[in-house]
Amino acid sequence: MRIGVVTFPGSLDDVDAQRAAMLAGAEAVALWHGDGDLRAVDAVVLPGGFSYGDYLRCGAIARFAPVMESIIAAAQGGLPVLGICNGFQVLCESHLLPGALVRNDHQKFVCCDQLLRVENTSTLWTSGYSPAEVVTLVIKNGEGGYVADEPTLERLEGEGRVVVRYVDGNPNGSLHDIAGICNERGNVVGLMPHPEHAVDPLTGPTADGLGFFTSVLKAVAA
Amino acid sequence: MTAVPTDRPTIDTVERAADSPDITQPWQELGLRPDEYGQLREILGRRPTSAELAMYSVMWSEHCSYKSSKVHLRQFGEQTDEMREHLLVGIGENAGVVDVGDGYAVTFKIESHNHPSYVEPYQGAATGVGGIVRDILAMGARPVAVLDSIRFGPLHAEDTHRVLPGVVAGIGGYGNCLGLPTIGGETVFDESYAGNPLVNALCVGVMRHEQIHLAKASGEGNLVVLYGARTGGDGIGGVSVLASETFSDSGPTKRPSVQVGDPFMEKLLIECTLELFAEGLVTGIQDLGGAGLSCATSELASAGDGGMRVDLDKVPLRDVSLAPEEILMSESQERMMAVVEPADIERFLEVCAKWEVEATVIGEVTAVSDEERARGGRLVIEWRGERIVDVPPRTVAHEGPVYQRPFARPEWQDDLQADSAARLPRPTTGDELAETLLRLAGSANLGDKSWVTDQYDRYVRGNTVLAQPEDAGLLRIDERTGRGVAVATDGNSRFTKLDPFTGAQLALAEACRNVAATGARPLAVTDCLNFGSPEDPDVMWQFAEATRGLAVGCRELGLPITGGNVSFYNQTGDDPILPTPVIGVLGVIDDVRRRVGIGFDRPALTLFLLGETRDELDGSEWAHVVHGHLGGRPPLVDLAAERRLADVLATAAESGLLAAAHDLSEGGVAQALVESCLRHGFGARIELGEDVDPFVALFSESAARAIVAVADEHLADFQDRCTATGVVHQRIGTTTEAGPDATFELVDQFTIPLADLHTAWRSVIPQTLTD
Numbered sequence: 001m002r003i004g005v006v007t008f009p010g011s012l013d014d015v016d017a018q019r020a021a022m023l024a025g026a027e028a029v030a031l032w033h034g035d036g037d038l039r040a041v042d043a044v045v046l047p048g049g050f051s052y053g054d055y056l057r058c059g060a061i062a063r064f065a066p067v068m069e070s071i072i073a074a075a076q077g078g079l080p081v082l083g084i085c086n087g088f089q090v091l092c093e094s095h096l097l098p099g100a101l102v103r104n105d106h107q108k109f110v111c112c113d114q115l116l117r118v119e120n121t122s123t124l125w126t127s128g129y130s131p132a133e134v135v136t137l138v139i140k141n142g143e144g145g146y147v148a149d150e151p152t153l154e155r156l157e158g159e160g161r162v163v164v165r166y167v168d169g170n171p172n173g174s175l176h177d178i179a180g181i182c183n184e185r186g187n188v189v190g191l192m193p194h195p196e197h198a199v200d201p202l203t204g205p206t207a208d209g210l211g212f213f214t215s216v217l218k219a220v221a222a
Numbered sequence: 223m224t225a226v227p228t229d230r231p232t233i234d235t236v237e238r239a240a241d242s243p244d245i246t247q248p249w250q251e252l253g254l255r256p257d258e259y260g261q262l263r264e265i266l267g268r269r270p271t272s273a274e275l276a277m278y279s280v281m282w283s284e285h286c287s288y289k290s291s292k293v294h295l296r297q298f299g300e301q302t303d304e305m306r307e308h309l310l311v312g313i314g315e316n317a318g319v320v321d322v323g324d325g326y327a328v329t330f331k332i333e334s335h336n337h338p339s340y341v342e343p344y345q346g347a348a349t350g351v352g353g354i355v356r357d358i359l360a361m362g363a364r365p366v367a368v369l370d371s372i373r374f375g376p377l378h379a380e381d382t383h384r385v386l387p388g389v390v391a392g393i394g395g396y397g398n399c400l401g402l403p404t405i406g407g408e409t410v411f412d413e414s415y416a417g418n419p420l421v422n423a424l425c426v427g428v429m430r431h432e433q434i435h436l437a438k439a440s441g442e443g444n445l446v447v448l449y450g451a452r453t454g455g456d457g458i459g460g461v462s463v464l465a466s467e468t469f470s471d472s473g474p475t476k477r478p479s480v481q482v483g484d485p486f487m488e489k490l491l492i493e494c495t496l497e498l499f500a501e502g503l504v505t506g507i508q509d510l511g512g513a514g515l516s517c518a519t520s521e522l523a524s525a526g527d528g529g530m531r532v533d534l535d536k537v538p539l540r541d542v543s544l545a546p547e548e549i550l551m552s553e554s555q556e557r558m559m560a561v562v563e564p565a566d567i568e569r570f571l572e573v574c575a576k577w578e579v580e581a582t583v584i585g586e587v588t589a590v591s592d593e594e595r596a597r598g599g600r601l602v603i604e605w606r607g608e609r610i611v612d613v614p615p616r617t618v619a620h621e622g623p624v625y626q627r628p629f630a631r632p633e634w635q636d637d638l639q640a641d642s643a644a645r646l647p648r649p650t651t652g653d654e655l656a657e658t659l660l661r662l663a664g665s666a667n668l669g670d671k672s673w674v675t676d677q678y679d680r681y682v683r684g685n686t687v688l689a690q691p692e693d694a695g696l697l698r699i700d701e702r703t704g705r706g707v708a709v710a711t712d713g714n715s716r717f718t719k720l721d722p723f724t725g726a727q728l729a730l731a732e733a734c735r736n737v738a739a740t741g742a743r744p745l746a747v748t749d750c751l752n753f754g755s756p757e758d759p760d761v762m763w764q765f766a767e768a769t770r771g772l773a774v775g776c777r778e779l780g781l782p783i784t785g786g787n788v789s790f791y792n793q794t795g796d797d798p799i800l801p802t803p804v805i806g807v808l809g810v811i812d813d814v815r816r817r818v819g820i821g822f823d824r825p826a827l828t829l830f831l832l833g834e835t836r837d838e839l840d841g842s843e844w845a846h847v848v849h850g851h852l853g854g855r856p857p858l859v860d861l862a863a864e865r866r867l868a869d870v871l872a873t874a875a876e877s878g879l880l881a882a883a884h885d886l887s888e889g890g891v892a893q894a895l896v897e898s899c900l901r902h903g904f905g906a907r908i909e910l911g912e913d914v915d916p917f918v919a920l921f922s923e924s925a926a927r928a929i930v931a932v933a934d935e936h937l938a939d940f941q942d943r944c945t946a947t948g949v950v951h952q953r954i955g956t957t958t959e960a961g962p963d964a965t966f967e968l969v970d971q972f973t974i975p976l977a978d979l980h981t982a983w984r985s986v987i988p989q990t991l992t993d
Contacts, residue, residue: 009578010486012401016684019701048682050399053486109394109677140398140679197681202815203698204681 001026001217004041006071006087008033008062012049013084013196020196021045024213033065042220043080043124044071046087048140048194058101058143059089068094080124080216081188085141088180088190097181097190098156099148104141105173111140113205114193115168116179120160123186128215135208137193139171139179144192146174146181156181164191233546234272235608243269252279258623265617273603273610276547277516277618284790286513287622290756291788294766297773304780308745311434311784316357316509317427318784319434320746322810326699327431328707329361332371332424332750332806334789338480339421343388347372347421348396348483352555354425355400356509359492360558362435362499363427366683367697368397370407370423371711371750371804372674375416377666377990382411385419386674387991393423394677399485400492403686404678405695407711408804411666414715417794422750422787424806426709428699433499437508438526439561442589444505446522446530447567448515449574449581450491450557454540457481457514457553487556487579494577495558503570506561516550518559519585519601520618526561529600530615532585546605561587629762639720641853643845644837648917652971655916658848659966660974662921663896664982665847666990668889673987687814691897693736693885698814706814710736710807714888715800716841717856722764723771726803727859730775731925733807735885738868739928741818741875742809747776749786749805754798756790764801765790772803778861781807811875818875820884820894821901822931827881827957829906830940831891833867833927834950837918843888844921863926863949870949871928879940882931891954892920894929899966900980905958909969916971931957 003021005028007014018028029041033051038044051062062068068090075081075096083091091097104110113136118129129135148156153176156162164180172192180191195209232238247269249259262270262278270278284290298313310327311319317331335350351368358365370393374382397404407424439446457480498504506526508518515537523530534546544552562570567583574581594600598614598621649658662668671691680689687706688696694710712732718725734744749772754761776783786806792799811817839845840854874880884894899906910919932940944951958964964976 010399010489012399012489012682016682019684049401050486050489053399053484055486108391109398109679111398111679111681112672112676138681140681142398194681197684199684203684203686 002029002041004029004031004044006031006046008051010050011047013047016196017045017047020199020213023199033067036066036070038070043216046083046090048085059093062090063093075188078187082125083190091190096188098152101143102145102147103143109142114139116164117167119165120163123182123189124219125189125212125216128211136206137209138197139193144172146178233608236612239271240268254279271610273546276551280513280551281618282622289623290625290627292624294769298783305782309782313785316360327429329363330426330808331785332748333787334750335421342480343385344392345480345482347389347392349481350421350423351396352483352488353511354423358425358427360507360509362433363429365425365427367405367426368402369711373410373415373420377411390674390677396485398679400489401682403680403682405689409671409674414799418792418799420752422804435507438506439522439528439530439587440526444587445562445583446585447560447562448584451487452538452540453552454554458548458551481553481555483555490577490579494579497573503566504560508559510557514552520615523601523615524599524619528587529590531588531602534605536584627756627762628759629766630759632760643840643854646849656972659892660982662889664986668893669986670984687817693739696740696817704813706811708737708740708742708809713802713804715802718801720841720856722767724856726768726771727775729805731864732887733805737807737809738871739883739885741816742811743872744807744809746808747781747783751788752792752802754793761798768803816875818880818883820898822882822898822904822957823902825957825959827931829955830930831952831954835922836924838922838924842923857925860926866947866949867926870947879936880930884929886927890921890923903960905964907958907967908955
């Protein structure tokens with residue numbers, strides 16, 4: 001099982017995502033933004049960071065990277081793709097996921113441990129969690145407010161595509177307390193919190209995030 | 223001189239300078255003194271060209287030359303064998319390097335960016351982080367963490383509401399975007415910083431021993447490469463004087479004096495540089511910070527065995543109208559200079575291209591004759607085919623003026639020391655004690671700082687084991703063995719005002735204690751010395767005393783000072799800031815899984831107070847918050863006791879005896895207990911004993927103390943170790959249940975619901991800043 005982790009110029013949590021993949025039992029494969037070759041990986045993680053400095057709009061330039069052309073095509077064909085933080089923003093900019101991430105309502109960057117409820121355990125990335133399981137992951141972002149128009153929100157809610165939701169306080173003004181969503185097929189998941197920072201209680205708040213990586217491992221093996 | 227009626231002004235060449243000795247030059251406007259200008263003419267045997275004048279004036283500034291502090295800093299070089307034991311690279315390079323075991327080397331350094339942060343808080347603080355990160359990178363290390371020690375005027379002051387949010391957002395904006403965890407630091411408020419905030423940033427880097435790189439130009443024919451961002455007109459405020467006087471009035475205009483940072487570029491520069499190191503493509507390297515190309519070329523050329531010739535026309539510019547003097551002095555960020563062998567240059571440029579980092583060969587290393595070497599080497603810079611600089615670089619970089627500034631113990635010092643806090647009314651009843659404790663916990667300096675620190679990414683790279691509000695930041699550097707390093711920064715400027723010698727030692731002792739409380743062993747020191755004007759004999763006395771105290775203290779603790787920074791002229795009008803030496807201490811821990819946090823994590827732990835408590839409340843947080851008083855003498859320093867305490871903390875942690883440990887400093891036992899309780903929400907029941915004055919026990923700030931929490935099964939072992947090491951240890955209570963009914967109880971005096979403490983502690987900063 002090979003999990004590819006993309007490095008864009010300005011990616012920061014790529015080493016963390018690779019470590020998480022390895023801790024889950026997968027082989028971590030580095031993918032370079034300028035190379036469209038996905039190196040026969042079984043799943044892809046778009047990690048956190050500030051791709052291309054996020055100067056235009058978060059994720060807006062990354063979506064045009066050669067590696068993204070391959071990923072968009074493969075995702076449409078069912079490849080499991082997880083976008084974390086900046087990776088979530090890239091997925092939205094790529095239209096693999098609906099909606100957008102805007103500046104936090106309090107206008108500040110925030111890094112803290114955050115309670116979340118796993119709302120959908122049928123995606124390739126969350127099948128290992130129990131329904132409505134409450135987990136603690138790290139959030140750290142300046143532009144994590146999830147927004148979408150009303151029909152989109154209705155559809156996401158109606159189809160059970162809200163994957164994780166903030167509980168015990170909304171840290172950034174996300175509509176419907178949405179922390180992460182998936183596509184219709186459930187192979188593409190994007191979320192603002194960082195499961196890769198919660199894989200070992202020594203260096204993170206919990207090991208609650210490991211489930212994202214073990215879930216996809218199991219799904220691909222099945 | 224007269225204006226030249228073309229868009230291409232006359233070039234002030236070396237030949238022209240030799241032929242026109244009597245031209246009036248704006249040395250005074252550039253900050254040089256008459257004797258300094260004279261010294262400069264003597265070195266060159268002619269008047270300097272305008273480009274040379276630019277270089278010397280900036281390199282001989284206080285900021286770059288340490289001309290007022292040098293004679294005092296020399297003490298830091300007097301080292302014992304114990305201090306040298308782990309030292310790989312000492313003071314003088316971009317940053318010091320110490321051996322932390324298993325073939326790992328760690329480099330770390332703290333630096334100030336005070337004045338820019340007042341003028342433009344966001345960019346000033348951001349570029350402060352960027353600058354220190356490049357210093358660490360230039361040693362060959364991967365930067366792995368940042369700590370920020372920041373000081374502002376009173377929390378409620380209007381200008382603090384302008385400066386603080388900008389500084390914090392700037393530090394976060396830059397550090398977060400670089401992918402460096404911020405793992406510690408301080409946030410302090412005091413009236414004296416109202417017009418002069420302090421922004422001190424510390425960066426830590428890790429490498430293997432064999433990866434250490436030095437700033438030197440060696441090997442005739444090797445190429446000098448400038449890479450990173452283009453050179454623009456930022457950070458050259460001063461030199462516009464020269465440009466506008468030397469050139470036509472229609473020439474370069476006034477430029478902004480604060481640099482603008484691009485953390486994305488710096489992230490690319492880091493990854494690109496580490497790849498260049500890994501492939502062995504770099505023979506010498508220097509970052510471009512203060513004084514830009516003037517500093518990098520002269521420092522590189524004065525170290526190593528070669529001279530340097532640079533073609534300034536090759537420097538990629540953001541603004542083509544820049545004059546050569548401005549190019550030499552520009553402090554544009556995110557630039558590095560490397561010395562590369564000709565055989566490696568193709569590959570060097572390929573690596574840079576991969577990271578989309580612009581790289582340009584701008585010169586070469588030249589041979590230096592014995593005669594030239596004796597004069598200080600040779601640096602030649604050309605512009606439009608003409609020689610505009612031809613100097614011995616050592617005289618630029620290292621042989622600037624050195625001053626023995628007059629200093630004298632201030633006339634007011636005796637009165638200040640005589641005005642002890644002993645005369646102030648103290649709380650006596652249980653209710654008064656409880657009220658005092660709540661008031662202190664909810665004061666600006668002791669209150670929760672997460673409004674600040676939650677704006678910093680502390681998790682990135684996945685090696686942060688401890689971060690704020692813990693006593694020190696603790697990082698894993700080897701995932702296989704668990705080897706790690708701890709870093710803390712501390713300063714107590716009120717103590718330093720009362721007695722600068724003692725105050726500096728107290729800051730050193732506190733930083734050591736903070737490192738030891740996590741379970742790490744202190745190894746090395748970096749210092750950021752923030753003071754007022756060195757031309758004020760009172761200030762200079764504070765500086766002389768503080769450096770002496772630090773040098774003596776480091777010798778007694780066996781810790782080398784590996785580098786640091788002096789920041790003078792921190793004052794508003796004639797009023798200097800409180801003397802503020804900020805001390806960073808680096809420690810090593812063999813296995814980060816043995817780390818100890820400050821928080822009580824279960825009930826029924828036995829609490830011990832380690833060390834001796836005296837009636838020491840002069841300069842304390844209590845005197846400051848309750849009485850607005852500063853006078854008397856700071857707490858006693860006992861470095862032998864500090865060593866014993868650090869030893870007990872580290873060995874007890876190694877053996878897994880400690881459930882929690884917290885250093886005692888501002889606010890004393892009371893504040894330490896409050897913080898340890900609130901960390902995980904567990905209560906405490908404290909019994910001080912019959913003949914103890916509860917006020918002194920709670921609020922004294924005696925040094926060489928800590929509180930530890932020990933589980934029953936380790937009680938005997940722990941007490942034996944304290945006895946064997948000679949550390950005074952006293953049982954002061956136990957931890958109690960968490961939950962909504964958790965309390966902080968001082969037996970026979972008061973019981974405070976933890977929820978009330980939490981509210982007071984938690985709300986002070988956010989409430990004040992959002993009002």
